[in-house]
Amino acid sequence: MSRILLRFALLVLLTGAVTSFAAGKELVFGMLLVGPYNDHGWSQAHYEGGRYLERKIPGARMIYIDKVNPADRPGVTVPMVVDDLVDKGATLIVANSDDMKDGIREAALQHPEVKFVHISGDDVLTGKAPENLSNLMGRMVYGKMMAGFTAALKSRSGRIAYLGPLINDETRRLAVAAWLGARYAWTEVLGKPADQLRFKVSWIGFWFNIPGVTADPNQVVRNFFDSGYDVVLSGIDTTEAIVVAQQKRLEGQDVFALPYDYVGSCQTAPEACLGVPYFNWGPEYVKLARSVLDGTWKQRWIWAGPDWKDINDPDTSAVGFLPGPALDVVNKERLQAFITGLGDGSIQLFRGPLDYQDGTPFLKAGEIADDKKIWYMQQLLKGMEGPSK
Amino acid sequence: MKPVLRPAIDGLLILVLVFLFTSALLLLVDTSPVEAYGHLLRGSFGSWSKFSRVLNVWVPLTLCSMGLLYAFRAGLWNIGVEGQMVLGAIGATAVLNGGLGSDTPLLWLGLALLAGMLLGALWALLAGWLKVWGGVHEIFTGLGLNFVAVGLVLWLIFGPWKRPGIASMSGTQPFPRELWFPTLEGWRVSPFAIGLALLVVLLSLWLLQRSRFGLELKAVGQNPRAVPLYGLSPVRYMLIAITLSGALAGLAGTLQVSGVYHRLIPAISSGYGYLGLLVVMLANFRLLPIPFIALFFAALNVGSIQLPMMMQLDSSLSGVIQGACVLSALLVFGLRRLQRRSP
Numbered sequence: 105m106s107r108i109l110l111r112f113a114l115l116v117l118l119t120g121a122v123t124s125f126a127a128g129k130e131l132v133f134g135m136l137l138v139g140p141y142n143d144h145g146w147s148q149a150h151y152e153g154g155r156y157l158e159r160k161i162p163g164a165r166m167i168y169i170d171k172v173n174p175a176d177r178p179g180v181t182v183p184m185v186v187d188d189l190v191d192k193g194a195t196l197i198v199a200n201s202d203d204m205k206d207g208i209r210e211a212a213l214q215h216p217e218v219k220f221v222h223i224s225g226d227d228v229l230t231g232k233a234p235e236n237l238s239n240l241m242g243r244m245v246y247g248k249m250m251a252g253f254t255a256a257l258k259s260r261s262g263r264i265a266y267l268g269p270l271i272n273d274e275t276r277r278l279a280v281a282a283w284l285g286a287r288y289a290w291t292e293v294l295g296k297p298a299d300q301l302r303f304k305v306s307w308i309g310f311w312f313n314i315p316g317v318t319a320d321p322n323q324v325v326r327n328f329f330d331s332g333y334d335v336v337l338s339g340i341d342t343t344e345a346i347v348v349a350q351q352k353r354l355e356g357q358d359v360f361a362l363p364y365d366y367v368g369s370c371q372t373a374p375e376a377c378l379g380v381p382y383f384n385w386g387p388e389y390v391k392l393a394r395s396v397l398d399g400t401w402k403q404r405w406i407w408a409g410p411d412w413k414d415i416n417d418p419d420t421s422a423v424g425f426l427p428g429p430a431l432d433v434v435n436k437e438r439l440q441a442f443i444t445g446l447g448d449g450s451i452q453l454f455r456g457p458l459d460y461q462d463g464t465p466f467l468k469a470g471e472i473a474d475d476k477k478i479w480y481m482q483q484l485l486k487g488m489e490g491p492s493k
Numbered sequence: 494m495k496p497v498l499r500p501a502i503d504g505l506l507i508l509v510l511v512f513l514f515t516s517a518l519l520l521l522v523d524t525s526p527v528e529a530y531g532h533l534l535r536g537s538f539g540s541w542s543k544f545s546r547v548l549n550v551w552v553p554l555t556l557c558s559m560g561l562l563y564a565f566r567a568g569l570w571n572i573g574v575e576g577q578m579v580l581g582a583i584g585a586t587a588v589l590n591g592g593l594g595s596d597t598p599l600l601w602l603g604l605a606l607l608a609g610m611l612l613g614a615l616w617a618l619l620a621g622w623l624k625v626w627g628g629v630h631e632i633f634t635g636l637g638l639n640f641v642a643v644g645l646v647l648w649l650i651f652g653p654w655k656r657p658g659i660a661s662m663s664g665t666q667p668f669p670r671e672l673w674f675p676t677l678e679g680w681r682v683s684p685f686a687i688g689l690a691l692l693v694v695l696l697s698l699w700l701l702q703r704s705r706f707g708l709e710l711k712a713v714g715q716n717p718r719a720v721p722l723y724g725l726s727p728v729r730y731m732l733i734a735i736t737l738s739g740a741l742a743g744l745a746g747t748l749q750v751s752g753v754y755h756r757l758i759p760a761i762s763s764g765y766g767y768l769g770l771l772v773v774m775l776a777n778f779r780l781l782p783i784p785f786i787a788l789f790f791a792a793l794n795v796g797s798i799q800l801p802m803m804m805q806l807d808s809s810l811s812g813v814i815q816g817a818c819v820l821s822a823l824l825v826f827g828l829r830r831l832q833r834r835s836p
Contacts, residue, residue, distance in 0.1 A: 167802055167803075168802070169798065169801055169802045170801065171801075173662075174758055174759070174760035174763070175759075175760050177798070177808065178760055178762075178763035178764045179550055179763035179764070179765070179794055179795075180798055181753065181754065183681070184546050184549075184681070184795075184798075185798065187542050187543070187546070187681065188536070188543070188798065188799075188802070191539075191540060191542070191543075202661075202663075203661070203662065203663045205663065206663065206667045206755075206756070210755075270661055270662065272661065309651075309662070310662045314662075316643075317647065317662070317759060
């Protein structure tokens with residue numbers, strides 16, 4: 105009798121061990137997307153990153169919820185969605201919008217056993233984040249430099265426009281990077297005088313169009329093209345810039361645009377697309393998920409850069425630039441040389457002297473900006489047009 | 494048929510109609526209705542945490558619906574309830590901004606409640622005055638004032654109340670925890686908010702059903718031309734009713750700021766004002782069904798988030814169900830009226 109009991113006990117222990125081992129291998133990965141999962145922009149890039157994670161880590165499963173913003177889902181709050189994801193077994197949760205900063209911090213405090221990643225935030229830098237909350241962002245300044253560079257090569261009028269979302273450190277940083285890239289192409293590659301390049305930034309008020317609340321990006325882009333700007337750089341989550349550019353091309357205007365965020369966004373309007381600076385979230389997601397699985401998670405502020413060996417390597421590069429169908433061979437070669445220069449450090453665009461828009465110095469002559477100085481971009485730079493705050 | 498039984502049968506009839514309609518719709522898009530209803534149910538009543546989220550919606554929705562009922566009793570369509578909610582939220586935010594860093598946060602929360610109700614009431618009174626002395630129908634002023642309220646809240650968030658350095662659609666800087674409506678461990682809704690909503694339901698029950706004021710209000714609503722014969726002033730009653738309506742909407746707005754979002758956001762009303770209109774219509778303008786219908790609608794709102802998450806369905810199905818409810822109700826009530834007319 106006692107032997108039977110012993111065997112039974114052993115069996116129970118064994119099955120318990122096996123199931124807990126299997127459970128240890130499973131990872132439910134929650135994702136809060138601010139826009140639609142198929143927006144050909146910011147949110148889709150994250151969605152694809154999540155799918156990449158599922159492919160790379162066996163047993164990983166993503167549960168995502170898109171359009172998490174008060175305009176699309178009134179009454180739905182970030183902590184509420186997180187509660188639900190935790191109920192469903194999520195142990196790693198990513199919030200993909202700057203807009204979710206307060207909500208995800210609140211949720212992280214409510215669920216200390218779950219790990220959280222806030223994209224584009226700085227709570228770790230400012231010390232506001234609890235231990236289970238990390239920040240992740242890609243070094244998109246490089247992507248934007250390439251975008252600006254390409255735009256200037258193709259601009260005949262020397263008038264480049266930047267379709268900005270709302271105004272904050274991140275968006276100023278990216279607009280500045282695009283302008284630096286454009287200025288470099290204009291003066292160093294094309295050899296034209298700097299004062300013949302105009303770079304205008306217009307902000308619509310949010311990351312995507314909210315009718316009645318933001319300015320309509322379609323209208324803003326149309327205005328750019330109608331007032332002599334011939335290349336528009338998109339800084340928003342969605343693809344209005346290339347869509348309108350394509351329409352204008354059909355009307356006979358020789359104009360171009362560059363979308364943003366998502367590697368496949370040129371497909372929306374290929375003839376008008378010069379290229380796209382994009383995020384490749386997958387590899388960093390995999391690293392974060394592995395750290396949760398093997399217990400090595402540590403709170404971190406991650407600003408992941410391109411893999412300079414191949415900025416378009418889907419397994420290693422967090423930021424890339426994919427030339428579009430509208431970019432010709434000569435300019436592709438110029439772009440490649442530029443990328444090589446950025447990678448080996450021979451081209452350093454965040455080098456002084458550079459002044460803020462109001463004339464106060466951003467970088468003294470010869471000074472190279474450190475990460476914090478670039479991250480917390482206080483104003484647009486002198487030479488750019490458009491409001492800084 | 495017994496008079497008690499009739500509303501129950503009507504209710505059942507409405508539910509059956511809605512169930513058939515929604516199921517047909519789901520089958521049409523090749524989705525299992527059983528699975529969808531299961532997700533809706535588990536997503537709203539599946540755990541205490543989920544149910545407390547439902548209550549978080551129930552509180553403002555009930556308050557708005559109760560407020561609307563006062564206006565309806567006086568024969569007024571207070572479409573401006575959304576804007577009154579927004580103004581309440583603005584009033585509360587203004588007071589809570591003043592309470593930052595204070596040693597007596599509860600006092601400031603109390604003041605915020607009063608300010609929210611006051612601003613909501615004044616915003617409603619404006620529509621009332623325009624109706625009574627301007628001769629403008631309250632539906633038009635209400636809609637107009639809703640737009641003004643949204644403009645005002647956007648201006649405040651992007652202007653005077655913007656976050657340090659950054660104006661953002663995310664709203665104003667969140668309030669510190671002391672200025673959140675107090676709640677309990679594991680609760681996602683403030684017991685005070687639930688208490689307030691219940692108190693309002695009970696008070697209204699007495700005021701509208703048992704008191705002389707309620708009776709007179711009803712008289713004004715049903716025949717404003719006749720009541721002066723009894724020495725009642727319809728103008729006065731209309732203004733009182735719409736003011737109460739606005740105060741309750743303002744209270745709902747205050748709770749959205751201090752209990753749910755902990756800051757002012759552009760979409761602070763979450764559309765509960767308009768949803769409240771549906772609740773009251775579905776209740777056939779009677780008081781008792783309102784808290785229950787509001788609970789049903791709140792559960793749909795919260796549960797529907799499961800649809801995109803688990804079935805890749807659009808969560809607007811909840812809105813479809815809510816709309817279908819009201820349409821079916823109108824149909825059933827209409828048929829009843831026809832029935833009464835043709836004996």
